Amino acid sequence: MKLAQNGLVLSMAAETGAPNITWAVACMRTGVLLGQPNLASATEQIENLAATLPEVFGTVDLGWLERIASQLDSEPGEHPCGEVLLLSESHVHVIEPLKRHRGVALLAVSSAANAVGLVLSQVHAQVAALEREE
Amino acid sequence: MNDAGGAPSSRMLSSIPANPGLIAAVLRLLDLIDDLPRGATGALHFGDAGMILVESKRICWAVARGMRLRLTEILRRQTTPPLAREAVEEIYRACKDSGTPIGEALVKSGVISEAGLRAALFKHNGEAIVSLAQNGALAERFVRHSRTGYDPKFAFSACEVLAMLGARDDPARAALAQGELGSILVQDSVGAAFVRSGASSGPLVIAADPGCELSVKDLLQACHWVSGLFDVARTFDPEVFAARAALGDRAMLVTWRSKDVEYLGLCSSRPAAARLVSRLSERSTRTSGVMVSAARHEKGSA
Numbered sequence: 001m002k003l004a005q006n007g008l009v010l011s012m013a014a015e016t017g018a019p020n021i022t023w024a025v026a027c028m029r030t031g032v033l034l035g036q037p038n039l040a041s042a043t044e045q046i047e048n049l050a051a052t053l054p055e056v057f058g059t060v061d062l063g064w065l066e067r068i069a070s071q072l073d074s075e076p077g078e079h080p081c082g083e084v085l086l087l088s089e090s091h092v093h094v095i096e097p098l099k100r101h102r103g104v105a106l107l108a109v110s111s112a113a114n115a116v117g118l119v120l121s122q123v124h125a126q127v128a129a130l131e132r133e134e
Numbered sequence: 135m136n137d138a139g140g141a142p143s144s145r146m147l148s149s150i151p152a153n154p155g156l157i158a159a160v161l162r163l164l165d166l167i168d169d170l171p172r173g174a175t176g177a178l179h180f181g182d183a184g185m186i187l188v189e190s191k192r193i194c195w196a197v198a199r200g201m202r203l204r205l206t207e208i209l210r211r212q213t214t215p216p217l218a219r220e221a222v223e224e225i226y227r228a229c230k231d232s233g234t235p236i237g238e239a240l241v242k243s244g245v246i247s248e249a250g251l252r253a254a255l256f257k258h259n260g261e262a263i264v265s266l267a268q269n270g271a272l273a274e275r276f277v278r279h280s281r282t283g284y285d286p287k288f289a290f291s292a293c294e295v296l297a298m299l300g301a302r303d304d305p306a307r308a309a310l311a312q313g314e315l316g317s318i319l320v321q322d323s324v325g326a327a328f329v330r331s332g333a334s335s336g337p338l339v340i341a342a343d344p345g346c347e348l349s350v351k352d353l354l355q356a357c358h359w360v361s362g363l364f365d366v367a368r369t370f371d372p373e374v375f376a377a378r379a380a381l382g383d384r385a386m387l388v389t390w391r392s393k394d395v396e397y398l399g400l401c402s403s404r405p406a407a408a409r410l411v412s413r414l415s416e417r418s419t420r421t422s423g424v425m426v427s428a429a430r431h432e433k434g435s436a
Binding site: 045048049051052055056064065066067068069070071072073074075081082083084085086087088089090091093114116 | 347348349351352355356359362363366367369370371373374375376377378379380381382383384385387400401402411414415418419
């Protein structure tokens, strides 16, 4: 994986058999993309997903999330709400808040709706790579 | 009541209308129970208006002044035809002498099933709580009990009571939602179903898994949040049918929509969430397949 000059735009080498995934990084507070997606053809999809971030994560009080997590014996994470996965008939959308870049999330969209595990596996690899980058 | 010991049918509360004022009053009352310290066991007294017995925040018994039906009468009607009044009263007298709870004595004697007893207690306690709420009863004090021992099978969470009231809006829809929860939820998960309704200012919870022990406030907040999540997701992908969110290091929230009902599944482990999502995906694929096949068939016939 390589980062572009601004350090936030992602690109991914094509891997044999890997699902086609569009990536980008966005600000969770404003929903603004912090760079161009790796696949220009899917820019609109990623922009739309990014636009949901303030709504999804900008709720005034997320204390209920922490209380529910605690009731389910789950240790609190960096953010009360971590990875969000949206499943549709034709797409998988992933929002993955970054731990080392607070307020920033990796967004991914793939048409491999029947290969959620593979998509998530690649998302997690991308996040790990991003978190290693300064 | 379903066979698995789920929430009893809402149809048993035909006398109770679900209006916004009443729902708000019941919510205030359930908040009192949720706000008790963890593990609190005792009686919440409402002066001479009635009282609610709780054990670890689960409602074991409730009574209100002027209730229309007594438990013995509700128990009689758990069978078709109703049990003979004399038979129930005889067991009642024996229980009074021995100090045995009448419901458990009826189950032991084989007169009613456990499911029947649970349904009867649910109806009785639900009627009592609604009656307390309707009368604006004020909690005066909570008297702790040092002894515990209510059978958890016959105690109810605040979420269940809330769902029982919400189910009044459309009992058939609520029964379907309860069935959906029973068929989709997996081990290590609990859940609830809700709709957006004019009967309440926010989500109207219409079904709840018996194991759902969230506070009603947190449950309603979660319902609000997943509603918003679906709304925004469907602005760019109208085919979104399910979502999953990580809560901390292990727990996950899974949500899905079916017809006009929204569902919430809370999983205490990632594997449980994976199984739940897998079930939803399989069903979605099957449904899509059927729809495509049907469309093709219709096209071919035309």
